[in-house]
Amino acid sequence: MVSMAVSGTPEKILSARELGLVACTRCAKPWPMGTETCGRCGHNLISRDELSLQRVWAYWTVGLMCYIPANVYPMLLTRTLFQVDESTIIGGAIELAQYGNWGIAFIILFASVAIPLGKFFAVAYLALSVQLGWVTSQRRRHYLYEVVEYIGRWSMIDIFVVAILSSLVQLKTLASINPGTASIFFALSVIFTMLAAQAFDSRMIWDAQAKDEGPNHHD
Amino acid sequence: MDHAATPLADLPLDELIVCPQCDATYRLRRPKHGERATCSRCHTALITPRRNAGLQIIAVALAVLVLILGATVFPFLRIDAAGTSNAVSILDAALAFGGPMILLSLATAALIVFIPLLRVMLTLYVLIPVVLDRPPARHAIPAFRLSEGLRPWSMAEVFAIGCAVALVKVADLADVEFGPAFYMFGALVVLVIAQDRFLCKWSVWQSLEHPKKS
Ligand SMILES: [Zn+2]
Numbered sequence: 001m002v003s004m005a006v007s008g009t010p011e012k013i014l015s016a017r018e019l020g021l022v023a024c025t026r027c028a029k030p031w032p033m034g035t036e037t038c039g040r041c042g043h044n045l046i047s048r049d050e051l052s053l054q055r056v057w058a059y060w061t062v063g064l065m066c067y068i069p070a071n072v073y074p075m076l077l078t079r080t081l082f083q084v085d086e087s088t089i090i091g092g093a094i095e096l097a098q099y100g101n102w103g104i105a106f107i108i109l110f111a112s113v114a115i116p117l118g119k120f121f122a123v124a125y126l127a128l129s130v131q132l133g134w135v136t137s138q139r140r141r142h143y144l145y146e147v148v149e150y151i152g153r154w155s156m157i158d159i160f161v162v163a164i165l166s167s168l169v170q171l172k173t174l175a176s177i178n179p180g181t182a183s184i185f186f187a188l189s190v191i192f193t194m195l196a197a198q199a200f201d202s203r204m205i206w207d208a209q210a211k212d213e214g215p216n217h218h219d
Numbered sequence: 220m221d222h223a224a225t226p227l228a229d230l231p232l233d234e235l236i237v238c239p240q241c242d243a244t245y246r247l248r249r250p251k252h253g254e255r256a257t258c259s260r261c262h263t264a265l266i267t268p269r270r271n272a273g274l275q276i277i278a279v280a281l282a283v284l285v286l287i288l289g290a291t292v293f294p295f296l297r298i299d300a301a302g303t304s305n306a307v308s309i310l311d312a313a314l315a316f317g318g319p320m321i322l323l324s325l326a327t328a329a330l331i332v333f334i335p336l337l338r339v340m341l342t343l344y345v346l347i348p349v350v351l352d353r354p355p356a357r358h359a360i361p362a363f364r365l366s367e368g369l370r371p372w373s374m375a376e377v378f379a380i381g382c383a384v385a386l387v388k389v390a391d392l393a394d395v396e397f398g399p400a401f402y403m404f405g406a407l408v409v410l411v412i413a414q415d416r417f418l419c420k421w422s423v424w425q426s427l428e429h430p431k432k433s
Pocket residue numbers: 024025026027028029038039040041042043
């Protein structure tokens with residue numbers, strides 16, 4: 001791996017904004033501050049998106065509001081010869097655990113409960129840290145942001161599992177599985193959390209440091 | 220380009236590169252083939268050139284195109300229990316949400332079939348002229364921008380992992396058979412990930428901006 005900075009000199013890294021430039025977030029090319037669209041790729045140029053945090057909180061709130069019915073309503077409607085079973089996300093996991101499938105129960109709880117809740121906390125933490133102008137642990141917060149961005153789409157697994165099960169298990173009178181109301185709320189929750197993470201302008205994590213960093217700064 | 224001492228502010232804009240994730244500005248240094256230039260502040264990969272990357276990506280994209288089309292139409296899973304059986308294709312799975320949830324069906328079909336397909340076609344459209352040293356295709360720039368914007372919404376590989384989870388869940392209910400499309404989808408996951416690793420976005424932008432005159 002090659003680092004872009006000149007090696008050996010722990011020089012202070014300047015942001016494009018401090019240099020009076022605005023950078024394209026699509027193609028990495030800088031332009032003079034005030035340029036409106038990137039001359040290379042046509043992307044809109046915004047040095048720091050002032051409305052970014054408002055959009056983050058708006059998407060975050062909608063995502064959280066969808067996550068509640070996603071856990072209250074049933075995710076799967078399973079009809080077998082003798083019974084109809086409506087299971088919620090958590091109910092389904094508990095049932096699996098009762099039958100001794102601890103591993104799968106754990107995976108479901110992890111993917112559908114721990115990760116979504118973790119994402120809500122992480123996005124809120126990142127937005128608050130920028131709003132309060134924290135100057136510490138930029139690297140850790142940036143890493144957290146990347147993890148949230150990366151993990152976001154994987155939460156759709158649950159929806160895809162429901163889709164596969166409901167189309168596959170259609171065995172006439174013997175057994176059938178159909179999607180429950182929770183699936184649409186869960187999908188919306190995942191999509192809005194993804195939008196919240198995308199709306200977050202990660203460059204703002206580093207701005208506070210740029211402002212306050214004195215000559216005695218140690219990294 | 221050996222004026223390391225020149226302050227960044229005095230360099231022409233063409234010799235600067237800015238990390239899109241953290242806004243750190245660097246003097247542009249092109250890494251050798253196979254090396255990766257990363258932001259020293261947030262470690263985002265900035266330039267990742269590879270020898271023959273264009274050809275490799277085109278080959279992978281063509282394979283992905285065939286696989287998506289195949290996996291969409293042919294049944295990929297088949298279930299057998301007590302004399303009744305049912306086989307489904309990926310499009311069947313995507314359209315599983317009926318009635319009031321039809322919107323979810325459309326979204327699922329888009330995420331696992333149409334968006335991945337569109338991204339592949341955009342990639343081919345943009346890269347083939349570049350690799351052949353031709354002038355860029357018409358509207359190649361917005362096409363590549365759209366392709367990059369759609370990246371997070373292309374979920375073919377997430378769906379493939381979903382298949383594995385679903386299989387575990389039905390395994391005790393019935394016998395499950397894998398159709399040919401299942402293996403095609405498995406290959407697809409590997410290829411999609413490979414494609415994202417081969418592609419150096421910066422190099423593509425650079426060649427779209429300074430096309431070779433033929
Ligand atoms: Zn650009």
